[in-house]
Structures are given as structure tokens and as C-alpha cells.
Amino acid sequence: MQAPGSTLPALLGRIAGAASRAGSQVRLLAVSKGQPTGAIRALASAGQRAFGENYLQEALAKMDALAALALEWHFIGRLQSNKCRDVAARFAWVQSVDRPALVPLLAGARPAGMKPLNVLLQVNVEREAGKGGCAPDAVAQLAAAVAAEPRLRLRGLMAIPAPADLEQRRAAFAAVRRVFEELRERYDVDTLSMGMSEDFELAISEGATLVRIGTALFGPRT
Numbered sequence: 001m002q003a004p005g006s007t008l009p010a011l012l013g014r015i016a017g018a019a020s021r022a023g024s025q026v027r028l029l030a031v032s033k034g035q036p037t038g039a040i041r042a043l044a045s046a047g048q049r050a051f052g053e054n055y056l057q058e059a060l061a062k063m064d065a066l067a068a069l070a071l072e073w074h075f076i077g078r079l080q081s082n083k084c085r086d087v088a089a090r091f092a093w094v095q096s097v098d099r100p101a102l103v104p105l106l107a108g109a110r111p112a113g114m115k116p117l118n119v120l121l122q123v124n125v126e127r128e129a130g131k132g133g134c135a136p137d138a139v140a141q142l143a144a145a146v147a148a149e150p151r152l153r154l155r156g157l158m159a160i161p162a163p164a165d166l167e168q169r170r171a172a173f174a175a176v177r178r179v180f181e182e183l184r185e186r187y188d189v190d191t192l193s194m195g196m197s198e199d200f201e202l203a204i205s206e207g208a209t210l211v212r213i214g215t216a217l218f219g220p221r222t
């Protein structure tokens with residue numbers, strides 16, 4: 001595996017190609033869970049600013065070590081209520097809000113001196129049991145709860161479709177896109193986070209504006 005900084009230009013080229021075919025603009029979130037701070041540093045010096053982490057303690061340690069770089073951190077892991085305080089105090093974005101009980105906890109813990117916390121609602125269009133994400137018909141209520149909080153800023157949706165065959169995955173991405181279009185009729189939202197190392201080009205062709213990529217950028221996780 002090459003150094004992460006060296007895989008970035010080729011990956012950005014593939015993202016830009018897919019985005020231009022789709023007629024959209026797409027950002028890269030570098031998913032750094034299980035990767036050492038040195039690898040994050042290498043990517044940051046190659047120009048990458050946005051990083052995603054799943055596990056709170058691991059993320060906080062990296063944020064402390066890399067504070068001087070002023071990176072944009074996204075929390076993308078399962079969100080329990082006891083994590084809301086640190087997520088709201090330390091991250092720029094949280095992508096995994098999937099139930100109303102989390103909303104006042106995040107809003108109440110967002111420090112007054114910081115910009116509002118950017119929020120994506122995680123939606124589970126396949127209604128897989130045991131997985132994070134709300135059902136599509138729960139999105140409207142959750143969106144209203146977030147939009148009512150001045151310390152939170154509703155930005156859109158996040159989804160992690162099941163690893164199925166390509167046609168099923170395409171259908172899942174398209175279903176998320178439809179929920180996003182409905183949300184956009186009511187709110188000023190701009191971010192559809194879907195697509196990972198194995199399927200980001202497919203996700204972009206179905207409307208993703210933010211792709212979350214770990215392995216294809218850093219190599220295998222430790």
C-alpha cells in the first residue's frame with residue numbers, strides 16, 4: 001500500500017469524474033477510524049480537511065494530537081446518548097442522528113461560542129433490524145426536531161446500505177435520494193452522505209454529495 005497522501009489525487013480524480021458525469025459537486029470525507037495519526041497528518045498535508053471517526057475515545061485522542069491542524073471532524077459512528085455531550089462539544093458534524101431523544105442532548109451540549117453543529121439524519125431505507133438509522137417515514141419528525149434547535153443545523157441525510165449486489169445497492173441509494181428530495185422541499189439541506197470505498201461511484205451516480213472513504217484511501221485498518 002502506498003502512503004495515504006499519495007492515493008489522494010487518484011481518488012479525487014475518480015470522485016471528480018463521477019461527479020461531472022452526474023452533474024453534481026461531491027466532497028470527500030476521509031474515514032480515519034483504525035488509522036494512526038501519522039496517516040491523517042500525511043493526508044492533511046496533501047490537502048484533505050474533512051475526517052470521519054466512528055469511536056469517540058479514539059476520535060478525541062486524535063483530535064487532541066492533531067489540534068494544530070484545525071481539521072473538520074465528522075462523527076459517523078453509532079450515537080448513544082452518553083456520547084452526545086462530547087460529540088456536540090468537539091465535532092463540526094454528526095452524521096448518525098437517528099432518533100428524537102438525541103436532539104435535545106446534542107443541542108444542549110453545543111457550546112455557545114461554536115458555530116451550530118451540522119447534523120445529518122441517518123436513514124435506513126432497507127429497514128434492516130439491528131442497524132442504526134431511522135425508517136424513512138420517521139425522517140420528517142426527526143428533521144422538524146433538529147430544525148427547531150438554533151444550536152443545530154440540519155444539512156441532510158446519511159445512509160449505509162447493506163452490502164448487497166450492485167442492483168440492490170443502486171436501488172437503496174435511489175431510495176435514499178428520494179427521501180432527500182422530499183426533505184429538500186421543506187428545508188434548506190445540501191448534503192447527501194452515501195457511498196464508501198466499494199461503491200462511491202455508484203452512490204455519486206445516484207445523487208451523493210459527500211462520500212465517506214476509508215480503505216481506498218488509507219489501506220486496510222489495523
Ligand SMILES: *Cc1c(COP(=O)(O)O)cnc(C)c1O
Binds near residue numbers: 077198
Ligand atoms: C468505516 C466506515 C466507512 C468507510 O468504509 P470503507 O469501506 O473503508 O471505505 C464509511 N462510512 C461509515 C459509516 C463507516 O463506518
